Amino acid sequence: MAEKRLIGRIEEVKRLGQCMESREAQLVVIYGRRRVGKTFLVDSYFEKNYAFSFTGAYNQPRRTQLMNFADELRLQTGMNVETPKTWRDAFILLRKHLDSQSREEKQVVFLDELPWMDTHKSDFLPAFEWFWNGWGSKQNNLVMVVCGSATSWMKRNISDNKGGLFNRQTCRIYLEPLNLEETEQFLEDKGIRWSRREIAECYMIMGGMPYYLNLLKPEKPFRQNIDDLFFKKRGELWDEFTHLYHTLFVNGDRYIEVVETLSRKLVGMTRTELAKETKITSSNMLTKILEDLVSSGFVRIYQFYGHKKKDAIYQLCDYYSMFYFRFIRDKYGKDETFWSGSYDNPAISVWRGLTFEQLCKDHIRQIKKALGIAGVVSEESGWYARGDEESGKRGAQIDLLINRRDRTINICELKFSAGEFEIDKDYDAKLRNKIEVFRRETNCKDTLILTMVTTAGIKQNKYSGIVNSSVVLDDLFEKV
Numbered sequence: 001m002a003e004k005r006l007i008g009r010i011e012e013v014k015r016l017g018q019c020m021e022s023r024e025a026q027l028v029v030i031y032g033r034r035r036v037g038k039t040f041l042v043d044s045y046f047e048k049n050y051a052f053s054f055t056g057a058y059n060q061p062r063r064t065q066l067m068n069f070a071d072e073l074r075l076q077t078g079m080n081v082e083t084p085k086t087w088r089d090a091f092i093l094l095r096k097h098l099d100s101q102s103r104e105e106k107q108v109v110f111l112d113e114l115p116w117m118d119t120h121k122s123d124f125l126p127a128f129e130w131f132w133n134g135w136g137s138k139q140n141n142l143v144m145v146v147c148g149s150a151t152s153w154m155k156r157n158i159s160d161n162k163g164g165l166f167n168r169q170t171c172r173i174y175l176e177p178l179n180l181e182e183t184e185q186f187l188e189d190k191g192i193r194w195s196r197r198e199i200a201e202c203y204m205i206m207g208g209m210p211y212y213l214n215l216l217k218p219e220k221p222f223r224q225n226i227d228d229l230f231f232k233k234r235g236e237l238w239d240e241f242t243h244l245y246h247t248l249f250v251n252g253d254r255y256i257e258v259v260e261t262l263s264r265k266l267v268g269m270t271r272t273e274l275a276k277e278t279k280i281t282s283s284n285m286l287t288k289i290l291e292d293l294v295s296s297g298f299v300r301i302y303q304f305y306g307h308k309k310k311d312a313i314y315q316l317c318d319y320y321s322m323f324y325f326r327f328i329r330d331k332y333g334k335d336e337t338f339w340s341g342s343y344d345n346p347a348i349s350v351w352r353g354l355t356f357e358q359l360c361k362d363h364i365r366q367i368k369k370a371l372g373i374a375g376v377v378s379e380e381s382g383w384y385a386r387g388d389e390e391s392g393k394r395g396a397q398i399d400l401l402i403n404r405r406d407r408t409i410n411i412c413e414l415k416f417s418a419g420e421f422e423i424d425k426d427y428d429a430k431l432r433n434k435i436e437v438f439r440r441e442t443n444c445k446d447t448l449i450l451t452m453v454t455t456a457g458i459k460q461n462k463y464s465g466i467v468n469s470s471v472v473l474d475d476l477f478e479k480v
Contacts, residue, residue, distance in 0.1 A: 004214070005189060006044040008182035009037075012173050016045050019143055019171050020106060025136060026143045027168055029158050032175030033297040033318075034149035034248055035211035039112055041175065042145055051098060051107040052076055056116030058247055062124075065117055066090055073097065087117075087127035095135055098142065108143045115150035118157070125157055129165055137168065150248050152292035177297075178208030180363060180477045186210065191218040196473055197455060198222040204355040205230075207319035212237065226339040230328050233336065241324045249292060254280070258289050259298060259316060263325035266354045267382075267397075268302055268315035290314060300361075305383040305401050306442050313382070317358055326351050356416035357399050360453050363476045367412070367453060368402065370475035377405040385441045396437040400453075408447045410469070411435065415452065420459035428463040 006013070019026040030038050039055075054072050057065060069090050070083040077097050084090040094109070101107050111117075118124040136142055148154045151174075158165060159172055178186060184199055190213075194202070202222060206212040215236050216225050229237045245259070246252035261277045262269060269277070271290070280286045293299040294314075298321060302313040316322055326347075331338055342348055360367060361380070368374045380402055387395030400412035411434065415421045423431070435448060453471040458464050 004040070006041065007186045007189060007210075008178055009041055009175075012041060012175065013045055015171055015173055022170070023140055024170070025139050025141075026170045027132060027137070027165075028143065028145040028171045028173070029154065029169045030145065030147045030173045030175060031151045031154035031159070032149075033151065033177065033209070034244060035209045036175050036177055036297075037210040038147050038149070038175050040210065042110055042112075042147060046108050046110070046145075049108065050076075050110050051101055052094060053110040053112070056111075056113035058113070058116050060116070060119070062087070062119050062122040065119065065122070087122060087124045088130065091127055091131035095131065098139070103139075103141055106141050106143055107139075108145065110145045110147070112147045114146050114148040114158070115153035116148075118153070132165070132168065151296040152249070155295050176208075178210065178213075179366075180208075180359075181366075181479050183208050183213065184477060186213050187216070190214070190216065192216060194222050196477060200356075200359065200455070200473055200476070201352070202226075204319055204352070204359055205323045209320070212320070223340040223343070227337050230323075231331060231336055231338045238328075241321070241328070244320075248296060254285070255289055255293060258286075258293065259318075259321055260325060262299065262314060262316035263322060266316065266322065266358075268313035270311055270313060274314060303379075303381045305381045305398075305403065317362070319355065319358070322355060322358075323351075352416045356455075357414045359476070360400060360412070360414045364402070365480045366476045366478050367471050369478055369480055370471045371402075371410065371451065371469055373402075373404060373410075374480070379403045383438060383442075385437055394433055394437060396434045398434055398438060402451075403446075407445075408449060409444065410449045410451045411438065412451045412453055415454045417455055420456050421452065421454045422459040422461065423463040423466065425463065428466055431466055 016028070019028055030042065032038055052073070053076070054069055057068060060068075066085070066087070067083050070081055070093070073079050073081055073093060079093070079097060081093050084093060098107055098109070132144065136144055146158065148158075159169060161168075180200065180203060183203055184196070187194065187199065202213075202216075205226060212229075215229055217228070220228065229235050232238075242252075242256075245256050249255045257278055258274065258280075261274060271286070274280075274290075275283075275286055278286075280289070290299065294301060298316065298318040300315050300317040302315045304311060304313060327338070335341070364380055365374070368376070368378065380400060382398060383401055384397040385395050387393055398411055399414045402410040402412065404410070413431070431450060435450065438444065439448065449468045450466060451469045451471065452458055452467045455473045457472050458467055458470055
């Protein structure tokens with residue numbers, strides 16, 4: 001079997017190259033959502049040519065972690081060492097090993113899953129700070145790469161550290177999921193040749209997560225792959241959800257509670273609404289949970305045009321989590337061909353429409369490129385206005401606004417359809433109402449451009465002229 005190659009990650013590889021070329025010690029911090037490919041990036045770039053590498057063990061006590069550390073030192077270096085009693089002792093052993101290596105060559109040390117080493121009363125973090133500040137930062141040939149899937153821990157304790165590691169990192173890399181263009185490359189590299197509509201639907205299920213994408217089988221059609229991974233008894237992703245949240249967060253059940261609440265309202269909720277629905281009475285606890293979910297890429301903060309900052313919307317944006325609550329949780333094992341046999345299921349059609357909106361928000365740069373405004377500074381938001389039945393005042397909601405610095409706003413409608421999207425009389429009236437209500441309620445003086453983002457374009461008829469610009473699914477696959 002051909003070895004997997006690194007897809008995308010151009011900027012990340014460039015940054016690692018700069019670290020290797022530097023004449024000063026480098027502390028490289030890499031973080032990002034679990035399953036996004038952090039370890040694969042590091043292993044691929046350095047080709048596993050490490051002076052030393054070590055991976056923390058999930059939910060294991062300090063003694064076990066230190067035993068593992070000593071074992072790796074013996075295996076990788078040939079050193080005859082006793083198991084250290086503390087992390088300080090462990091870093092002294094690492095220093096002895098590195099001191100014995102050539103100072104003329106770069107020495108790369110890779111510590112993976114750093115948060116798992118920081119167990120209760122382990123004193124790992126003070127020991128790591130002592131090692132780096134007292135010795136490591138003075139070794140001009142040392143490149144220390146630290147990595148972790150618990151993004152909130154990495155940010156709080158390493159990237160945003162206000163203590164001994166404050167301003168000590170020389171390179172920070174937040175690894176994003178692959179985009180559609182990179183996902184297509186990834187699948188082609190596996191020998192998978194699906195239509196772009198199928199790739200988009202696959203993306204709306206599992207996002208651009210290399211670990212998930214690598215489980216897809218080229219010899220099987222798209223829908224059978226989804227059945228095998230998610231709906232077949234003991235499928236490879238049948239227990240992924242619980243494992244995912246509990247390995248990332250202490251008190252994972254509270255995080256799941258917030259995510260589940262958000263899954264019931266995909267347009268998002270305010271903090272006040274979340275507090276009411278989840279009954280999390282501690283303001284500090286809810287703040288920490290939301291900060292952690294946002295930094296880990298499960299939730300996005302979304303502003304509504306013209307609304308105050310305190311009215312910001314928290315929106316579930318993790319595709320796998322959305323798919324889990326919508327279809328997997330209650331259907332797992334009941335129908336092993338659920339996805340293959342439910343193509344025209346109305347619930348799936350609704351899911352496609354809602355999730356396509358998320359897909360578009362995650363590919364704003366591609367949309368702007370297709371519109372010819374890639375170089376124009378802009379802010380993206382949503383917008384709504386409540387109606388009033390008694391007064392006859394009509395409400396409206398807009399999926400996506402691209403508010404441009406050139407005093408132009410693209411009012412974007414996002415529609416997933418089997419073929420060309422047809423605007424009929426009723427939908428034409430709905431679009432005109434949106435524009436009218438938006439102009440009236442916001443008193444906006446900017447130029448408004450109605451933009452349709454669809455899978456296959458707009459069907460030309462007597463109503464299609466209302467659309468000023470159009471973006472299609474193929475545009476979302478463009479390289480940016």
